[in-house]
Amino acid sequence: MATREALQEELNPFQIAKQQxxxxxxxxxxxxxTRNVLSAAKRQLIVSIPVKMDGGDVQVFEGYRxxxxxxxxxxxxxxxxxxxxTLDEVKALASWMTWKCATVGIPYGGGKGGVICDPKSLxxxxxxxxxxxxxxxxxxxxxxxxxxxxxxxxxxxxxMAWIMDTISMxxxxxxLGVVTGKPISLGGSQGRAEATARGCLYALRxxxxxxxxxxxxxxxxxxxxxxAGANIARLVAGDGARVVAACDSKAGVFSDTGIDIQAALxxxxxxxxxAGLAGTKSMSPEDIIGVDCDILLPSxxxxxxxxxxxGQVKAKIIAELANGPTTPGSDRVLADEGVFLIPDILANAGxxxxxxxxxxxxxxxxxxxxHQINETLEQTMRTAFxxxxxxxxxxxxxMRTGAYILAVDRVAEATRVRGIFP
Numbered sequence: 001m002a003t004r005e006a007l008q009e010e011l012n013p014f015q016i017a018k019q020q021x022x023x024x025x026x027x028x029x030x031x032x033x034t035r036n037v038l039s040a041a042k043r044q045l046i047v048s049i050p051v052k053m054d055g056g057d058v059q060v061f062e063g064y065r066x067x068x069x070x071x072x073x074x075x076x077x078x079x080x081x082x083x084x085x086t087l088d089e090v091k092a093l094a095s096w097m098t099w100k101c102a103t104v105g106i107p108y109g110g111g112k113g114g115v116i117c118d119p120k121s122l123x124x125x126x127x128x129x130x131x132x133x134x135x136x137x138x139x140x141x142x143x144x145x146x147x148x149x150x151x152x153x154x155x156x157x158x159x160m161a162w163i164m165d166t167i168s169m170x171x172x173x174x175x176l177g178v179v180t181g182k183p184i185s186l187g188g189s190q191g192r193a194e195a196t197a198r199g200c201l202y203a204l205r206x207x208x209x210x211x212x213x214x215x216x217x218x219x220x221x222x223x224x225x226x227x228a229g230a231n232i233a234r235l236v237a238g239d240g241a242r243v244v245a246a247c248d249s250k251a252g253v254f255s256d257t258g259i260d261i262q263a264a265l266x267x268x269x270x271x272x273x274x275a276g277l278a279g280t281k282s283m284s285p286e287d288i289i290g291v292d293c294d295i296l297l298p299s300x301x302x303x304x305x306x307x308x309x310x311g312q313v314k315a316k317i318i319a320e321l322a323n324g325p326t327t328p329g330s331d332r333v334l335a336d337e338g339v340f341l342i343p344d345i346l347a348n349a350g351x352x353x354x355x356x357x358x359x360x361x362x363x364x365x366x367x368x369x370x371h372q373i374n375e376t377l378e379q380t381m382r383t384a385f386x387x388x389x390x391x392x393x394x395x396x397x398x399m400r401t402g403a404y405i406l407a408v409d410r411v412a413e414a415t416r417v418r419g420i421f422p
Contacts, residue, residue: 011303011327013092019328021095024404027395034412037420041091042109043067047137049115051130054123061117061130065138067147068094068110071414074145075111076101076352078152078181079134079159081127085114089302096323097352100345102407104384106356109411111147113138119154131159135166142167144177144363150355151181153226153301157193161186177362180355189358190370191377192351196321197231198374199350201239202381203342204295204319210389211317211340216240219293221315223247223285224300225274228321228348230265232297237261244293247285249300251275254283254291289313298325305330313339320344335398343400345407346388353380 018039025035049061064087067075077097090112098110115134119127141147151160160179164186167178176187184190191198208215220241222233225248233243242258250273253259259280267277275282289296289305290312298304299321305313310330318334319342320326326334326341334341354377361367368376392402 011306012088013302013324014088014095016302016324016328017092017095020400020404021099021408023401024408027397027401027405028409028412030408030412034415037415038069038408038411039095041066041068041094042070043141044087044091045138045141046087047134049130049133049137051126051133053126061115061134063113063115063134063137064090065113065141065147065149066090066094066111067141068112069098069411070109070146071411071418072102072109073107074109074143075147076108076150076355077111077113078150079113079115079155079163080153081115081117081119081130081155081159082153083116083118085116090114092302093323096345098411099404099407100349100352102410103345103388103403104349104353104380105410106353106380108148108352108356111149112152113149114152127159128162131162132166135163136170139167139170142178144175144359148177148355148359149179150351156227157181157183157188160188176365177359180358180362182358187358187362187365189354189361189373190368191373192354192358193227194231194235195354195373195377196228196348196351197235199353199377199381200228200232200297200319200321200342200347201235202350202378203347203385204236204317205239206382206385206389207317207319207340207342213294213316215295217242218295219244220295220297221245221288221291221293223288223296223298223304223325224322225264225268226299228351229297229299230268232299232321233259233261234265236295236297241295245283245288245291246274247283247288248274249285252283252285252288253277253280255280295319298322300325303327305334307333310334313337315339318342319347321348323348331398331400341399342385343388343403346384346399346403349384350377350381353377 093112101108160182182188296315302324304325307329388403
């Protein structure tokens, strides 16, 4: 039985990120100096964010922006608003972004931001004031050529519009490329809203080919029904899959004959929850992990699949739309059980890939069609899947380790060629 301390360490996202990195580094026989450079965050900024609330009082929030590595290009990564944000979590997410960008071969390093707040308890005006002050505080280290934020948990295109406007006001000119995930009217990209889910769909199709599973008719469970979860449910249903279970943070729903996803989307938009969806049975959100299905799609937060519940997993394929939903201990159990896992740094890389396309379009003020975006994304995701799968086969290991070996090797090579200044 693991000690309480060991379990706590395993659930710390930064400790998990370090374990995943070290496993790949061992396969690559990286020297200690290279490990030291690649495992350390390049820059960590902690900011104080005073916000005048609607009632007239001032509350002070704490925010972070971490740049993990910029060897292959400017830092890239989302900003999340959540009561449980910690510096360790943001550091872990920034490092995962480094490996994610390297996995799909786009010229970015990893960054991430977060603000400790409960966005559901704030008015729109309070959210705007918080966002603009946070943007002002991190302004010295962000920009199209140094660090490009994007939406994440409980942030969206409106959040990005406020950040873009704030930075533009500070710098005296419109700075389209300072963030991605913006509204189309402000230099946003076609296809960005569903890019994370669509990239996962392309990777999932490849995994189904490898495992000999037909996505048409496959039983699918979706854990999390935010932007990524709702979109992947819609997309797999479009491919003929039967979504038998889904949940958001408040409620889980189940239907053995398949959930009507369009009805679920309407119900969620109207009631802000999946609870009470017609034609479904109610279940606990935590129980979605153990639903009898072919494909499980963790699309919520970190540590959804742990040693406490991994034994309940019945899926043959897991595709991680969330960042860090599976702990290292669970990884080993799933690998032993023969579950084919598409790791987060591959499965959810569609979002940052289309963010890259948006940034390129902003740099040139020349915009692509949605068809062109999706076609290019599919090519990128299929190429990345093939590279990860071949790496995993070559090293006789699981897909997550294969992805990390590929990514760490690419960043290590860039670091080696650049050298250390001075």
